[in-house]
Amino acid sequence: MAKNPPDERLVYLALKNIFKGTDAQARNPKTIRKSIQKHQTHPGIRSLIHEHSIENVCNTAKVLLEQQIFESTLKAKIRFPEVFEVSPAQSAERAASEAEAAKTEADAIKGAAEGQAGPSNSVEKDTKRKGKGKERQISFQDSTPQSQRRSFPHASISVPSLYPVYLPLRTQHRLLGKVQGILENACFNFGQKTMRDVLQEQGWDCPESGELNLWSKVFLVHEDKFAADEMDELGKPFEELLDSMEHLRHTAVHRLRVTVNRIEQFMVDSESLARLLQDETCAKTLSRLRRETQLTIDELRRNKDLLESRLAETLKRIAAQRLELDRLEQTAMEDMSREDEEYQSFAGTNLEQTIMSPETIVQSVATTENETGSEADVDVDSFDEADVGHVSEKVSWSGAAA
Structure with a gap:
């Protein structure tokens, strides 16, 4: 068939x-x-x-x-589409875990920034910001993702959550290192065009001589070198963009593991900075990297959605099977008790029928008659013996009297 x-x-x-x-x-x-x-x-x-x-x-x-x-x-x-569906509860759990991861990452990056060797005095002196220098020690492990676990409905076990999403650390490091190098090259080219005095003062004679976080400080001081209309098109405050670039550098250099959410933001901000630096070649390269990175991240997320959805469906099916097994177990015990009661009733009825059958009644009557006859014989014998004795006594008395 x-x-x-x-x-x-x-x-x-x-x-x-x-x-x-x-x-x-x-x-x-x-x-x-x-x-x-x-x-x-x-x-x-x-x-x-x-x-x-x-x-x-x-x-x-x-x-x-x-x-x-x-x-x-x-x-x-x-x-x-049903294979990739995410429940509201899962969405809420993901949002909470990603928010927690973001806070942990921010602390780790801040700790890395505060623990690094200080930049050249002239840059540090000119760009020192309010709130800097607070004492806080953050270990590298703060940025390491912790295994999130959650319980599924109908399941007696907790399973590891697949969120937040991370790239493999090697991949992340290579990506951010590449972006950092591209931006440092663009910064140096921009400096050669508009800030030669700064390059001479810092002794930066090649793109590798000035790190991205130091360029961020320089740009903050020389904000006037950038066109006002281009600054307005950034979509965020200039200082916030520069902070993001500093964080990118610290993440790359210190190998801090961050979620794909932060990587996505790094890529967007990097492209924005490249365009602000008027380096179209750099901007196009970063745009291509951003798109490829986004495609990979989207694939990762959808695959995780699929895996969690499939697991939820599997656990639901197992729970239904478990309920069915529990029902069968209960039914088996109830059947045992019921059949035992039925057999007890059957055995009792059979015994009662045996007791009340005609053969049993006849045998019972015969037994009663035999018992009665035996008792009568015993009485007759007793009576005859007594009477004989009594008559003998009378005969003896009468003879004596005569």
């Missing part, structure tokens, strides 16, 4: 970790079948094959591959 083709959503969920990267570009039926058979011992894949056949699973996978569903979580979300 021919089996029905599987649901595309189930095939996507079962095979998404197989067809990824270059494997997601597979189109040849033999290649697709070989990849699926290689992982057919996986429970999800095994059940699909058992229920729908390997041919049907391969055909459905081929359709999804041709439509590039495995290549992009965005396309997958459009195709299967």
Whole structure:
């Protein structure tokens, strides 16, 4: 009997970790079948094959591959929106965890800034801001993400949360280091055009000689070097933009792990600074990096949404199975008690029927008559013996009298 083709959503969920990267570009039926058979011992894949056949699973996978569903979580979300749904409770938990992470990151960056070797005296003296110099020691571990755990409804276990989202530290470090280098080059070029005296004063003769955080301090002092209309287009206060660039430098240099939310902000602010410095080459490079980074971050988020949604569905199904097992257990105990009572009643009824059967009654009557006859014989014998004795006494008395 021919089996029905599987649901595309189930095939996507079962095979998404197989067809990824270059494997997601597979189109040849033999290649697709070989990849699926290689992982057919996986429970999800095994059940699909058992229920729908390997041919049907391969055909459905081929359709999804041709439509590039495995290549992009965005396309997958459009195709299967329910798979990526997030509950209001999950959204609230994520917002809380991301807010906590943001505070931890800010403290870590501040600690890194206050603990670093001071810049050259002339820059520090000219740009010292209010509120600086407060004593506070923040360890590097403050920026390390802590494992967040939360309980799922109907589940007796707590599972690790996949939020906040982080890039791998190596990837983050390379990205921010690249951005820092691009910006420092743009800053030096801008300085050569508009602030040669500052370059000479600081002894900066190449892009590598002036770090981004020091350029931020210089730009704050020489704010007049920037066009007013371009400053208005920043979308945020100039000082806040420069603070962001300082934080970017500290994060890159001190290897502080930060969430993708902060990385996104770093990328936006970096592009804004590049345009303010009127370095179009730098701005275009940063714009491309920002877009690629954003695509990767969006993929990460959607994948986490999918995983959490799938886990919630799995736990819900397990909870239903657990309730069914509890019901079966209760039913089994109730059946045992009921059957025991029924058999007790059956055994008692049988015994009563045996007691009240005609054969038992006849035997009972016969037994009673025999017992009565025996008692009568005993009485007669006793009576005869007594009478004989009494008569003998009378005969003896009469003879004596004569």
